[in-house]
Amino acid sequence: MKHLNLILLLLLISVFISCKKKDIAPADPITQLPMATGYGANTIGCLVNGKALLPKSGGWMSRPYSCYYQYLDNSMSKGYYFNVSIYNSKGEPYKGVYVQTENIEFEEGQTYPLTTKGIDGKAYAFYVEDYESGVELRYDTNETYTGELTITKLDRAEQIISGTFWFDAVSENGRTVEVREGRFDMKYVK
Numbered sequence: 001m002k003h004l005n006l007i008l009l010l011l012l013i014s015v016f017i018s019c020k021k022k023d024i025a026p027a028d029p030i031t032q033l034p035m036a037t038g039y040g041a042n043t044i045g046c047l048v049n050g051k052a053l054l055p056k057s058g059g060w061m062s063r064p065y066s067c068y069y070q071y072l073d074n075s076m077s078k079g080y081y082f083n084v085s086i087y088n089s090k091g092e093p094y095k096g097v098y099v100q101t102e103n104i105e106f107e108e109g110q111t112y113p114l115t116t117k118g119i120d121g122k123a124y125a126f127y128v129e130d131y132e133s134g135v136e137l138r139y140d141t142n143e144t145y146t147g148e149l150t151i152t153k154l155d156r157a158e159q160i161i162s163g164t165f166w167f168d169a170v171s172e173n174g175r176t177v178e179v180r181e182g183r184f185d186m187k188y189v190k
Contacts, residue, residue: 029047029050029051029052030047030052030181032045032052032054033045033046033047033052033054033181033183034054034183034185036152036162036164036183036185037162037185038152038153038160038162038185039160039185040155040158040159040160040185040186040187041185042065042185042186042187043183043184043185043186044065044067044084044086044182044183044184044185044186045086045182045183046086046097046165046166046179046180046181046182046183047178047179047180047181047182048095048097048127048177048178048179049177049178050178050180053086053088053095053097054086054088055086055087055088056088056089056090057087057089057090058089058090062089064086064087064088064089064090065084065085065086065087065186066083066084066085066189067083067084067085067161067184067186067187067188067189068081068082068083068188068189068190069081069082069106069159069161069188069189069190070188070189070190071190077103078103079102079103079104079105079120080101080103080104080105080106081100081101081102081103082099082100082101082104082106082123082161083098083099083100083101084098084099084161084163084184084186085097085098085099086184093129093130094128094129094130094136095127095128095129095130096127096128096129097125097126097127097179097182098125098126098127098128099114099123099124099125099149099165099167099182100117100123100124100125101122101123101124101149102117102118102119102120102121102122102123102124103120103121104121104122104123106151106154106161107151107154108151108152108153108154109150109151109152110150110151111148111149111150111151112148112149112150112151113146113147113148114141114146114147114148114149114165114167115141115142115143115146116141116142116143117140117141123149124140124141125140125141125147125149125165125167125169125179126138126139126140126141126169127139127169127177127179137171137175138171138172139169139170139171139175139176139177140169140170140171141167141168141169142169142170144170145167145168145169145170145176146167146168147165147166147167147168147169147179148165148166148167149163149164149165150163150164150165151163152164153185158187159187159188159189159190160185160186160187160188161184161186161188162183162184162185162186163183163184164181164182164183164184165179165182165183165184166179166180166181166182167179167182
């Protein structure tokens with residue numbers, strides 16, 4: 001019996017020694033993004049230079065995303081204005097993506113070019129990050145560095161807006177950023 005136990009023990013040891021640890025590939029960043037839905041799930045995410053950017057907040061009172069689509073009629077602005085944004089400030093330098101419009105009334109299923117900020121009837125986007133000791137670096141779309149915003153769902157009664165986006169943007173010092181696979185499904189504020 002002693003010999004049998006010893007043989008079993010040696011057999012188990014040899015099996016464990018011969019087993020190799022499987023190399024586990026890192027998760028594909030796109031699988032970290034939320035599903036593209038259209039029911040007001042309040043989800044948003046995108047890839048920034050190939051890395052997933054998801055909403056994360058360092059404070060318990062702050063929301064790491066926002067969305068509004070509203071009609072303004074005042075001395076400063078008249079028309080529909082849209083903003084969807086995401087930021088991550090938890091455990092790393094601040095990073096944020098913003099997609100906005102100046103006086104565009106959306107139609108479901110339409111795609112809008114992301115170009116230059118501050119022009120009536122245009123959509124634009126930008127990316128910001130804290131860089132080297134808290135200095136903010138901002139990357140903007142323009143006529144050369146562009147992108148697209150597609151509205152996949154617009155339910156005005158339920159205040160739901162969903163869509164996708166991508167863009168390239170450039171900083172004042174010529175650095176560039178690629179934002180890809182952006183998707184959002186939000187309950188918007190009027």
